[in-house]
Amino acid sequence: MPELPEVETVRRGLVPVLEGAVIARADVNRPDLRWPLPDRMADRLTGRRVTALRRRSKYILADLDSGETLLVHLGMSGRMLISGAQVGRFHHDHPAPQKHDHVVLHMASGARITFNDARRFGAMDLMPTDRASDHMLLKGLGPEPFGNDFNGPYLAGRLKGRKTPIKAALLDQGIVAGLGNIYVAETLYRARISPLRLAGDLDEAEAQRLVPLIREVLAEAIEAGGSSLRDFRQANGELGYFSKHFQVYDREGDPCETPGCSGTVTRTVQSGRSSFWCPACQR
DNA sequence: ATGTGTTCCTGTCCGC
DNA sequence: TGCGGACAGGAACACA
DSSP: OOOHHHHHHHHHHHHHTTTOOOOEEEEEEEEEESSBBBBHHHHHTTBBBEEEHHHEETTEEEETTTTTEEEEEEEETTTEEEEEEEETTEEEEOOOOOOEEEEEETTTTTTTTEEEEESOOOOEEEEGGGGHHHHGTTTOOOOOOTTTTTOOHHHHHHHHTSSBBBHHHHHHHTTTTSSOHHHHHHHHHHHHOOOOOOOGGGHHHHHHHHHHHHHHHHHOOOOOOOHHHHHHHHHEEEOOOOOOOSTTOOEEEEBBSSOOOBBBBBEEETTEEEEEEEEETTO
């Protein structure tokens, strides 16, 4: 589920309930997700005020007034459910506990935030805020796609000489942070570049052209998530899932949407993961 | 160093 | 309706 736009959507949805708010109690229902949860996590969260809610790549970072930062990763199937809160016009009653409700934050306001993750590829950790960028999961990350450090010359430089397919290079979080399987597919489609091309075989212009397209694809998805946030609140308070019209992702067999192209969207497995693309217009 | 395949876990969907 | 298999949006890890 969650690539950068979905994580950003979740973050924005949590801001009204979490930022500036106090965690009255934390229920930690199992000792681990993908990795063991931090020692005494419930104690370290109890009574803490969240001073800021940030995002780095696909990670949500909640800075606490204790000087620690709570890192949350949604993995493949992690969800956040808000209940007991007045969010805009909508109020959500507390639902019955569900299978895979692993961590529940009870806010002093009466709101509740439930982290549910069936596949348990998600993660949580606590670290000193001033050393967050040294954390195992954060230290190797490349630039944020919307930051100034991510630009044409930078990307061209990183792709140069790489023998891995461009698909894999864009999925590499050390090159650019936040892209996943969906938005890599959508980006390469708009760039009309085949996912099978070797990264190092792209010329300078092609590499540079990817930068604005990555931003465009992500920005549109964030906008779609933002506009659907209201609907999710209305429905059940769940954050992070929204429908978006993809041009190639999960559309195997559909006609290519590029005007004048009579190609068909194709699925190709690359390093064990599906790539969706149009062999007729992506070269 | 770089590139590739495997693995963690559960749920869903599709064909028989 | 049950059953088996493929597949799922991530990313660390082990190995060539």
